[in-house]
Amino acid sequence: xxxxxxxxxxxxxxxxxxxxxxxxxxxxxxxxxxxxxxxxxxxxxxxxxxxxxxxxxxxxxxxxxxxxxxxxxxxxxxxxxxxxxxxxxxxxxxxxxxxxxxxxxxxxxxxxxxxxxxxxxxxxxxxxxxxxxxxxxxxxxxxxxxxxxxxxxxxxxxxxxxxxxxxxxxxxxxxxxxxxxxxxxxxxxxxxxxxxxxxxxxxxxxxxxxxxxxxxxxxxxxxxxxxxxxxxxxxxxxxxxxxxxxxxxxxxxxxxxxxxxxxxxxxxxxxxxxxxxxxxx
Amino acid sequence: xxxxxxxxxxxxxxxxxxxxxxxxxxxxxxxxxxxxxxxxxxxxxxxxxxxxxxxxxxxxxxxxxxxxxxxxxxxxxxxxxxxxxxxxxxxxxxxxxxxxxxxxxxxxxxxxxxxxxxxxxxxxxxxxxxxxxxxxxxxxxxxxxxxxxxxxxxxxxxxxxxxxxxxxxxxxxxxxxxxxxxxxxxxxxxxxxxxxxxxxxxxxxxxxxxxxxxxxxxxxxxxxxxxxxxxxxxxxxxxxxxxxxxxxxxxxxxxxxxxxxxxxxxxxxxxxxxxxxxxxx
Numbered sequence: 001x002x003x004x005x006x007x008x009x010x011x012x013x014x015x016x017x018x019x020x021x022x023x024x025x026x027x028x029x030x031x032x033x034x035x036x037x038x039x040x041x042x043x044x045x046x047x048x049x050x051x052x053x054x055x056x057x058x059x060x061x062x063x064x065x066x067x068x069x070x071x072x073x074x075x076x077x078x079x080x081x082x083x084x085x086x087x088x089x090x091x092x093x094x095x096x097x098x099x100x101x102x103x104x105x106x107x108x109x110x111x112x113x114x115x116x117x118x119x120x121x122x123x124x125x126x127x128x129x130x131x132x133x134x135x136x137x138x139x140x141x142x143x144x145x146x147x148x149x150x151x152x153x154x155x156x157x158x159x160x161x162x163x164x165x166x167x168x169x170x171x172x173x174x175x176x177x178x179x180x181x182x183x184x185x186x187x188x189x190x191x192x193x194x195x196x197x198x199x200x201x202x203x204x205x206x207x208x209x210x211x212x213x214x215x216x217x218x219x220x221x222x223x224x225x226x227x228x229x230x231x232x233x234x235x236x237x238x239x240x241x242x243x244x245x246x247x248x249x250x251x252x253x254x255x256x257x258x259x260x261x262x263x264x265x266x267x268x269x270x271x272x273x274x275x276x277x278x279x280x281x
Numbered sequence: 282x283x284x285x286x287x288x289x290x291x292x293x294x295x296x297x298x299x300x301x302x303x304x305x306x307x308x309x310x311x312x313x314x315x316x317x318x319x320x321x322x323x324x325x326x327x328x329x330x331x332x333x334x335x336x337x338x339x340x341x342x343x344x345x346x347x348x349x350x351x352x353x354x355x356x357x358x359x360x361x362x363x364x365x366x367x368x369x370x371x372x373x374x375x376x377x378x379x380x381x382x383x384x385x386x387x388x389x390x391x392x393x394x395x396x397x398x399x400x401x402x403x404x405x406x407x408x409x410x411x412x413x414x415x416x417x418x419x420x421x422x423x424x425x426x427x428x429x430x431x432x433x434x435x436x437x438x439x440x441x442x443x444x445x446x447x448x449x450x451x452x453x454x455x456x457x458x459x460x461x462x463x464x465x466x467x468x469x470x471x472x473x474x475x476x477x478x479x480x481x482x483x484x485x486x487x488x489x490x491x492x493x494x495x496x497x498x499x500x501x502x503x504x505x506x507x508x509x510x511x512x513x514x515x516x517x518x519x520x521x522x523x524x525x526x527x528x529x530x531x532x533x534x535x536x537x538x539x540x541x542x543x544x545x546x547x548x549x550x551x552x553x554x555x556x557x558x559x560x561x562x
Contacts (some may be wrong), residue, residue, distance in 0.1 A: 015375065042497070069327060076471050076472050076475070077428060077429075077471065079553075099541075101541070101542065110290045118400070119399070119400035119547050119549070120544070120547055120549070124389075124401055146452065147451060147452050153454060154447050156539050158541050167344065169450060169475075170428060170552075171427065171428050171451075171453055171549065171551045172452055172549065172552070173551045174549055175532065175535060175540075175548070175549075175552070175553070177539050177542075178542035179539075179542050181536075181540055183322045188482070190357050191357050191478075192527070194357070194450075194475040194476065195475065195476045197472075198472045201469070201557060201558060201559060202558050202561075204482050208539060240515065247431060251456065254456060254460075257437045258437050258460075259456075259460050260380075260382070260460055261458075262458035263401070263456060264401060264402075266400050266401055268400070268401070268453065268455055268456075270452045271358075271451075271452045271453070271454060272456070273358075276482060277482060277483050278482060278483055280483075
């Protein structure tokens with residue numbers, strides 16, 4: 001892929017979304033800081049995919065709903081689910097949400113095709129910096145359940161999510177694609193998520209029965225409400241960057257002397273989620 | 282799948298390999314206990330796939346080679362690599378190993394086909410309790426690089442592995458399939474592996490430069506050398522068990538009212554690795 005000429009970069013500079021070195025700084029209004037007992041986690045929200053879930057989650061965050069709650073269902077290799085296991089904590093923002101499993105692609109979608117077919121979707125690629133799927137027949141787009149995705153937990157009914165969420169901590173749970181309202185992704189602090197206490201391996205439900213044992217959610221804040229001294233300047237690779245294109249090309253052909261078997265040309269997009277870095281300049 | 286009649290179970294009882302409830306206890310000679318600074322990890326070795334690697338690893342373990350070393354290269358979402366970063370520690374068992382990336386299937390292989398084609402292999406399934414791939418043309422079989430797989434690290438040369446190993450801690454690194462000598466799998470204690478300290482996200486090499494920061498390998502022992510009071514009776518699902526068959530059938534059709542989108546019939550075998558439990562009876 002050719003690099004974008006400088007005049008084009010300058011002509012389409014827009015608030016926070018463009019960096020000229022292949023990295024972007026997510027918009028502050030879409031960033032959430034979670035202070036867990038295991039460390040700091042930063043999540044980029046995806047209002048383009050699940051606007052109602054993002055809005056309710058942000059209202060809950062502003063209300064302080066999650067502060068002091070915990071990760072009560074943590075299954076190694078699957079998900080860490082947090083929130084209010086008692087369902088008793090009061091809130092003005094816990095109405096059941098209509099499902100937002102997929103969206104109909106708008107005319108200006110920036111979906112960037114990487115692979116077709118994918119083993120679980122007609123197409124996979126990147127969408128506003130997230131690993132995503134697309135069905136060209138129905139025009140649906142959705143976020144892939146790769147490691148680090150954040151979605152609202154729900155009951156069997158599609159429209160039953162309210163407050164509690166999960167983060168995927170294992171192998172991509174792609175069978176959840178198009179079945180859950182995914183509304184964000186961890187872009188910093190996955191080690192803190194991976195350090196959350198798991199349920200005993202023999203407990204199939206994954207619930208940690210003893211509240212005192214559960215890893216704690218100390219606080220959740222919108223970036224705008226985090227003291228500036230505690231902000232971390234996380235950047236995410238731009239999906240259109242030269243580095244991403246090169247990584248994918250290399251992934252398809254394994255064109256490196258380290259690889260003696262050269263693969264079959266396919267790749268697993270969940271392994272090639274866009275990278276993050278902490279910008280210190 | 283029908284259950285095996287009792288008389289057949291009784292007639293083929295063999296040392297530790299058969300359980301009549303769908304679970305097996307791995308043979309003690311193939312079990313390794315790692316005491317890490319983050320907890321206890323138990324690995325089942327795979328001598329059927331990589332006999333030379335298993336033999337050298339066991340010799341190194343018996344020698345105490347790994348005791349006091351550390352995890353010096355830990356990349357979140359990829360691998361945790363442990364051993365002797367200095368390459369200076371003396372050992373009688375550090376000769377370079379001939380690659381064992383795949384094996385030619387023996388006539389009595391128990392490879393159990395689950396999916397064909399898989400997105401990165403002609404066939405995937407289970408082999409002696411491990412997630413595996415197979416090429417019916419070449420008769421090759423190999424272990425899939427799913428989370429929790431253990432393999433010897435190496436340089437670019439295929440036959441350059443000696444002592445240091447890695448455990449996969451992220452999304453399946455299937456591009457490493459048929460390129461590494463995989464010789465075991467974590468069957469207990471993945472949370473302790475996931476709790477290992479990662480390198481700073483900005484350090485592309487993944488090396489934790491400061492030795493004092495690295496998570497430690499306190500000791501590695503063959504099960505036979507672990508005091509009986511410290512043994513943990515870990516069992517692994519038998520690949521031929523009714524529970525596994527049912528899980529796979531359900532995975533293909535998502536035949537549960539929780540799922541509103543019913544998938545395309547494919548599954549990701551790395552998500553369906555055989556489960557473990559601690560048998561307390």
